[in-house]
Amino acid sequence: MQLEINNVSKSFGKKKVLENLSFEVNSGEIIGLVxxxxxxKSSLLHILATISKADSGSIRLGKWIYGKNRKQLRRMVGFVPQDIALWEDMSVEENMLFFEKLSWINRSKIELKQLCEDMELLKWKESVHTLSGGMKRxxxxxxxxxxNPGLLLLDEPTVGxxxxxxxxxAEYLKQTAQVDNKMIMYTSHDMDEIQSICDAVVCIGNDPFYENLLREANMKIISI
Amino acid sequence: MMDIITTRWLHAKKHLLSILFWAVFPILFTWIIISGTEAIQDQSSIPVGIILEEDSDLAVQLKEKLDSSDLIRVIEMENETEARQMVATHELDSAFIIKKGYKAAIVAGQRNRLITSYRTDLSMGYTPVVEMIASYVQEDSGKSKTAYTIMNLGETLNSSSIPGYDEIINEIYSIEESENLIFTNFTLLGEDTDADTGFSLFQNPWGLWSIVALLSTFFLFDWLIKERNATVRIRFIFNRFSFQQYLVCNLLLYSLGLLLLDIITWGAFHVLYDEGFNITQLVYILSFRLTICILVFLIGLLFKKLLPYYITAVLIILVTIVISGIILPMDGVYESYPWVAALNPLKQIVYEQWWSGWTFIGPICLIAWYVKGGYNNAAGN
Structure with missing residues (x-):
């Protein structure tokens, strides 16, 4: 599966945030947005998550075209919002069960627990409001x-x-990209983290500071 | 729907006590208030002891007539000494002994020493009760005299078809019932005689229940504000159910659950207060429940914070109480502004109609909100 982004532009009023952005991502790749x-960065993630719409350009995920196949795309996209989007008064188990019930696919309780354990989230029965920031993330x-989305979009998943x-x-993301062949795109301000996880980077905003930083770190830049 | 029920249960089990409280609050509150009002009425009536030394129909009727007065609470006793003792200790205001031979004396037209009474200096109700008894005795005595006059007249005229004493007395009672001496029907010029004038809050269980049911529905629907403003809302974009669908399914779930409780209330009111138990009433209840659930849901959609929502809920209850004509008569207002009555959310219960303005406005607004939500949802890629 491939994600193709061609000449995507987006502006808010007079402010252009994305201008003719083009790049491609393949399954199993982790792409950092800096x-x-x-x-x-978040605007691009929101467009890819079908939360908002690009002003111009075209995007395709596999055979599905953005703007035409919204329902199919939403089944294939997993979005991790920057804000912690959890039911605070429920336990880890209850949160997982809640969203499994509303999900496109059925997962057993064992599968859900395994998913948490894979990312070292072992406090299955504990209430969310007692968890540390890391556990909540x-x-x-x-x-x-x-x-089980094919494209995972993460908006600053490790902040704070x-x-x-x-x-x-980071270990989990690397593993799921390789083993489960998922396409991962995420934003972060932590260059060390980007360097250690990402296969390539998209530098948004034509900022020479970031460009130099990425070149110094020998990162593969797929779009500027 | 089973998935929605499961997700609702995951939420509800965290607030089970509060939900149960608000769910049973309307029936419980109605029962407490009506029982309390009855008990207060009982306590505030004057306790009067009655001893029947004979069980003739006239003696029993006298006791029943006294008992029918709201001001008197008749306590039938067997023992005169006990009655005297209770009057002395002020457990009874006064006591009256209907002597043996009461009926015979009345029939014979004698009115002296038919009843013996006991009282104390603190017997506040003694004089009115004596007046009342004197009035009833006078009435019975008059009827008896009338019967004998008719019988004597028949004998004088040598009539072959003279009715018996009991026959004449029964006829007098039936005439009394069918042709009441005084019948008051007060209406203003041009006013419809069967105009609705609201209901009495403490005498109509359904009226009281409907107000509290509206209040409890507001409190039961506060999940809407909590969940609409939760950060998790964004997740519904990637779920099988859109957020609108999730909310509407929950609205349906709550409405059905509350309707089930309303049906139980319907049965309970029939048993407790002898209220009607027919299909028409079920239709009113069904319409009322669906209407207020949709109305409360729509109002909930307007709020982002709980406190303003609760304050608005209480204000709406107060306005509803006023426009239902509980505090002040609203007939004049209804005549000038008929829409006030039509927009009363309790209309189905108060005026026993299957609809109110909200029965139509509510679903239209709900559909508009749903369609608009679907359009916004589709506005993304």
Whole structure:
């Protein structure tokens, strides 16, 4: 499966955030989106998640075309929002069960528990409000993976969490990209993290600072 | 739907006590208020002891007439000494002994020493009760005299078809019932005589229940505000159910659950208060429940915070109480502004009609909201 983005532009009022952006991503690849705040990283993720629409350009995921096959695309996309989107008064188990019931596919309780354990989220019975930031981030991600999406979009998934959780999330992302052949795109301001996880980087916003940083780190830049 | 029920249960089990409380609150509150009102009425009536030394129809009728008064609580006793003791200890206001031979004396036209009474200096109700008894005795005595006059007249005229004493007395009672001396029907010029004038809050279980049911529905639907503003809302884009579908399914679920409780209430009111138990009433209840659930749901959609929602709910209840004519008569307002009555959310229950304005406005607004939500949802890629 391939994600093709061709000349995508997006503006909010007079402010252009994305201008003729084009690149391709293949299954099993992890792509980092970097750029300063407001450069349009989240806007691109939102467009790819079908939450908002590009002003111009075309996007295709496999055989499905953005703007035409919204329902099919939403089944294939997993979106991990920047804000923690969990029911705080429910346990990890209840959160997983809740979203499994509303999901496109049926998953057994054992499968759901395994999904959490794969990312070192072991507090199955504990209430979300008692979890650490890192654990909440992991659950935030696990819920987005319930329907087994081919494309996983993560909006700053490791912001504000401890190093161990960051490492565990990074390990999981690498593993799921390789083993499950998933396409992963995520935004982060942590260049070390980008460098250690990503196969390639999309630099958004034509910012020379980021471009130089990526070149110094010998990162493969697929679009500027 | 089973999936929606499961997700609702995952939420509901965290607030089970609160949900159960608000679910049973309308029937419980109605029962407490009506029982309490009856108990207060019982307690505030004057306790009067009655001893029947004979069980003739006239003696029993006298006791029943006294008992029918709202101001008197008749306590039938067997023992005169006990009655005297209770009057002395002020457990009874006063006691009256209907002596043996009461009927015979009345029939014979004698009115002296038919009843013995006991009272104390603190017997506040003694004089009115004596007046009442005197009035009833006078009435019975008059009827008896009338019967004898007719019988004597028949004998004087040598009539072959003179009715018996009991026959004449029964005829007097039936004439009394069919041709009441005073019948008051007060209406204003040009006013329809069967105009609706609201209902009495404490005497109509359904009226009281409907107000509390509206309030409890507001409190039961606060999940809507909590869940609409939750960060998880974004996840519904990638789910089988859109957020609109999820909310509407939950609206349906709550409406069905509450309707089930309403049907139980319907049965309970029939048993407790002898209220009607027919299909027409079920239709009113069904229409009322669906209407208020949709109305409360739509109002809930307007709020992002719980406190303003609760305040609005209480204000709506107060306005509803006013426009239902409980505090002040609303006939004049209804005549000038008929839409006020039509928009009363309790209309189905108060006026026993199958519809109110909201029965039509609610579903139209709900469909408009759903379609608009679907359009916004489709506005993405």
């Amino acid at each position: 750029g300063e705040n407001g450069a349009g 992991k659950l935030n991600m696990a819920i987005s993976l319930i329907h 969490i401890d190093l161990r959780s960051k490492k565990e999330i």
